[in-house]
Amino acid sequence: MLSVQGLQSGYGHSQVLFDISLEVGQGECVTLMGRNGMGKTTSIKTIMGLVGARGGRVIIGGRETTGQTPERVARLGVGLVPEGRQVFPTLTVRENLIATAANRQKRGDSWTLERIYELFPRMRERAEQAAGTLSGGEQQMLAIGRALMTNPWLLILDEATEGLAPVIRAEIWDVIGKLRANGQSILLIDKNLAVLKRLADRHYIIEKGRTVWSGGGDDLDRDYEKVQGYVGV
Numbered sequence: 403m404l405s406v407q408g409l410q411s412g413y414g415h416s417q418v419l420f421d422i423s424l425e426v427g428q429g430e431c432v433t434l435m436g437r438n439g440m441g442k443t444t445s446i447k448t449i450m451g452l453v454g455a456r457g458g459r460v461i462i463g464g465r466e467t468t469g470q471t472p473e474r475v476a477r478l479g480v481g482l483v484p485e486g487r488q489v490f491p492t493l494t495v496r497e498n499l500i501a502t503a504a505n506r507q508k509r510g511d512s513w514t515l516e517r518i519y520e521l522f523p524r525m526r527e528r529a530e531q532a533a534g535t536l537s538g539g540e541q542q543m544l545a546i547g548r549a550l551m552t553n554p555w556l557l558i559l560d561e562a563t564e565g566l567a568p569v570i571r572a573e574i575w576d577v578i579g580k581l582r583a584n585g586q587s588i589l590l591i592d593k594n595l596a597v598l599k600r601l602a603d604r605h606y607i608i609e610k611g612r613t614v615w616s617g618g619g620d621d622l623d624r625d626y627e628k629v630q631g632y633v634g635v
Contacts, residue, residue, distance in 0.1 A: 403428055403463060403556045403587045404449070410457035411448040417456065418444045420611040424589075426556060431578070431588040431602045435595075435633050441611040442591050443485050446560050450482055451475045463555065479507045481554030485561045485591075487545040491534025495525050498533050498544055503551040518547040521577060539570030546577065557581065558589045575601065593633055595626075607632045 409422040418441050426432045436442055447453040449460050451472040460468045462478050476482075490498050496515065505512045519526035522543040528536060533544055542563075549557060562578065563571040575597050582588060582601065592598060598605065599622055607615040609632055615625065622629060 403430075404589065405461040406445075406449060406458070407461070408458035409445065409448055409455060409460065411444060411453050411455050413444075413453070418611050419448060419456075421613065422448075422458070422608060422611065423613050424606045424616070426587055426589050427603075429582075429585045429587055430604065431582045431590060433598045433602045433605045434589060434591050434608065435593060435598070435605060435629075436608040437633065440608050442608060443560055444611075445608065446482070446558055446589075446591065449475070449558070450480065476552065477506055479553075479555035481549035481552045481557045483542075483545045483549045483557070483559040483562070485564075487538070487541040489533040489536075489541050489544050489548070491532065493533055494530050495533055495536070495544055496529045498548050499525070499551050502548060505553045507553055507555060509553045512553050513550045515551075518550060521550075521580070522547055537570075539566045539573075542566060542570070542574060543577075546574070550581075556587045556589065560591045562590055562592045563594065564592070595622075595630065595633060599623075605629075 404426040406422055406424045410419050412418040422445050434442055434445065444453060448455050451470050455468050459466060462480060465478060467475050490501065493501065499515055499518055524540055525543060525547055528540060533541065563574050579601060599619060604618050605622055606613055607629060615632060
């Protein structure tokens, strides 16, 4: 689904990414971890075409997308849940969900309003409420639902549970688990090692704009203290 090879990018005269490599296969849940300021969000923005690549390659579904516009990347079947949620605050929950809804990949099991409401019952209760009046956790649910309504082959979640109350965080993890069980390919940024260890198939850690560690669950068990050192404050 996604192959990133030696990716480099930055802002203005400042280079942030020097050598980022990772892969997400069909139906896999893969994590991207690291401390704040190490380049995780810049990696996502570069993959999505929101920040221009200065080197390396991004390949999505077998097609090279390095340098493509965000619209082109999205049309290939990539759904982004951005850091900070970024819902449309003056639109209702329902309007947020249908605003960008599409099924360009012609998926037979396409996402609908009803399926989103089943996944997030609170969204049904808040359907006619302005998104800007929702709690942070509810906005995150809405952001995930909005991304799913584009029927993506690959779902990217940037800081999936950051700043959320424990009960909401648990609900988000449960939903991600259900999506993974249903075969949704996922690239996930978060820091909760205990949850990510059981939820994801593989893990990547970046440090100062470089991929410095990668491995599966057994590798994470073996290198747990080392990984904590990379991820902890």
